[in-house]
Amino acid sequence: MSLDRERVLSDVAEQLTRKPSSSMDEIARSAGISRATLHRQFAGRDSLVRALEELGLRRLTSAVEEARPEEGDPVEALRRVIAEAEPLAGFLAFLITENQLFEPGEVNAGWKRVDARVDALFRRGQECGVFRLDLTSAWLTEATYALITASAWAVQAGRVAARDSGPMATELLINGACRRSRP
Amino acid sequence: MSLDRERVLSDVAEQLTRKPSSSMDEIARSAGISRATLHRQFAGRDSLVRALEELGLRRLTSAVEEARPEEGDPVEALRRVIAEAEPLAGFLAFLITENQLFEPGEVNAGWKRVDARVDALFRRGQECGVFRLDLTSAWLTEATYALITASAWAVQAGRVAARDSGPMATELLINGACRRSRP
DNA sequence: CCCGAATGAGACACGCTCGTCTCACCCGGG
DNA sequence: CCCGGGTGAGACGAGCGTGTCTCATTCGGG
Numbered sequence: 001m002s003l004d005r006e007r008v009l010s011d012v013a014e015q016l017t018r019k020p021s022s023s024m025d026e027i028a029r030s031a032g033i034s035r036a037t038l039h040r041q042f043a044g045r046d047s048l049v050r051a052l053e054e055l056g057l058r059r060l061t062s063a064v065e066e067a068r069p070e071e072g073d074p075v076e077a078l079r080r081v082i083a084e085a086e087p088l089a090g091f092l093a094f095l096i097t098e099n100q101l102f103e104p105g106e107v108n109a110g111w112k113r114v115d116a117r118v119d120a121l122f123r124r125g126q127e128c129g130v131f132r133l134d135l136t137s138a139w140l141t142e143a144t145y146a147l148i149t150a151s152a153w154a155v156q157a158g159r160v161a162a163r164d165s166g167p168m169a170t171e172l173l174i175n176g177a178c179r180r181s182r183p
Numbered sequence: 184m185s186l187d188r189e190r191v192l193s194d195v196a197e198q199l200t201r202k203p204s205s206s207m208d209e210i211a212r213s214a215g216i217s218r219a220t221l222h223r224q225f226a227g228r229d230s231l232v233r234a235l236e237e238l239g240l241r242r243l244t245s246a247v248e249e250a251r252p253e254e255g256d257p258v259e260a261l262r263r264v265i266a267e268a269e270p271l272a273g274f275l276a277f278l279i280t281e282n283q284l285f286e287p288g289e290v291n292a293g294w295k296r297v298d299a300r301v302d303a304l305f306r307r308g309q310e311c312g313v314f315r316l317d318l319t320s321a322w323l324t325e326a327t328y329a330l331i332t333a334s335a336w337a338v339q340a341g342r343v344a345a346r347d348s349g350p351m352a353t354e355l356l357i358n359g360a361c362r363r364s365r366p
Numbered sequence: 367c368c369c370g371a372a373t374g375a376g377a378c379a380c381g382c383t384c385g386t387c388t389c390a391c392c393c394g395g396g
Numbered sequence: 397c398c399c400g401g402g403t404g405a406g407a408c409g410a411g412c413g414t415g416t417c418t419c420a421t422t423c424g425g426g
Contacts, residue, residue, distance in 0.1 A: 150329030176359025
C-alpha cells in the first residue's frame, strides 16, 4: 500500500526531527513497524533519507503553493508564506543538516524551484518599491528560512513562547525587508 | 605544552567545522598529529568536544567583549557585535548542532552569560526607544545568531557574495529591530 | 476452511569507529 | 655518550549499527 508508505514516512519524519541520530530500529519502532518491514519498504537508510527529502520538498512546495506568493500585496504574501512554512521548520532543519552530509554537489532541482518562488516574491516586492533594494532577494530568501527555523528552535529551547514565535519572525523579517518610509 | 594543545584545538575546530562527521583519525591528521597523541591529549571524543565547546565559548566571549555592546549607540554596538561574531559563525553552528545531541539539559553557564550580554544590548536599545518593543529581546538575540549563521551558510552555498553577507545580515537585523520613525 | 502474502522476531555476519596497548624511533638534556 | 620523555605506527578487542536471512505467526481473500 502506498498509503502505508506515506504514513510510515510521516512518522519517520517526526522521529528524526526529534532525534536525528535515531537508529533504524528506533525509526521502525516510532512508525509502529518492525525493522524488517522498514527494510522491505526502503532499501536502506540512504533510500529512506531520499524519500524523506522528497517528502519535505513536497510539503514545502504545497505550503508555498497554498500561500500564493505571487498574489496581492507582497508583504501580505510574505506573511502567508511564513505562516504556511512555519510548521515544517523542524523537519526542514533536519533535512538541511542531513543533506549537508549527503550532498556531493547535486541538489534536488525541486528545492531550487521553491527557492525561485520565494525569491520571485521578494523581487516583486522590490520592484513595487516595498522592499529594500540593497538586500539581495537571494539573501532575503535565505533569511526567511533562517528565521523560521530559528523561531522553531527558540520555542523548543523555551526561549520564546510558542504563540509569539511565528509573528515575531514575521515582523522582524517584514520590518527588516521593507524600505523606510522616509529616506 | 599548553600551546600545542591550543593549536591542535584550533585545527580540530577547523576540521570539524568543515566536516562534522570526521573520524578521530581524520581529526588527528588534520591537526598534524597521530591518533595516539590526540588520545593522549584528550581522553576521548567527548572530552574533545567539551574542549571545543570551551574554545568556542572563549572565542565568542572575547568577540562580544571586543564589541563593547554596552557602549554608545545601540545600533552601532549591534553592528560591532555582528562584525566581531561573524567569523565564528561556522564553528558556532557546528557546536550548536553538536551540543544539540549532547545536551541532557545542562548548558554551560558561559553561553548564558554571553546571551545575557547581547540580550542586554537589545533591552538597552528598547529602553532608548530605538528598538521595537513588540519583539522580545530574547527573540532578537536568537535572531542575531540565526542571521549570522545563515549568512555564513549562504556564502558557503554560493548564494551570496562573501563581502556582502555580513553587511546584509547586519542591515536586515538592524532595520528589522528598529522602530519605524513614523508610527 | 485453506492458502498465500505480509509481518514480527530474532539470528547472523560484516564493516566501521573507538579506546587501549605495545613497540620502535627520534630528540634533547644531563 | 646515554637515557628518558614524547611521538608515530600499528595491532587488537569491543561495541554498535546495519543489511540480510530464516522461520513462525497472522491476516485476509478465494
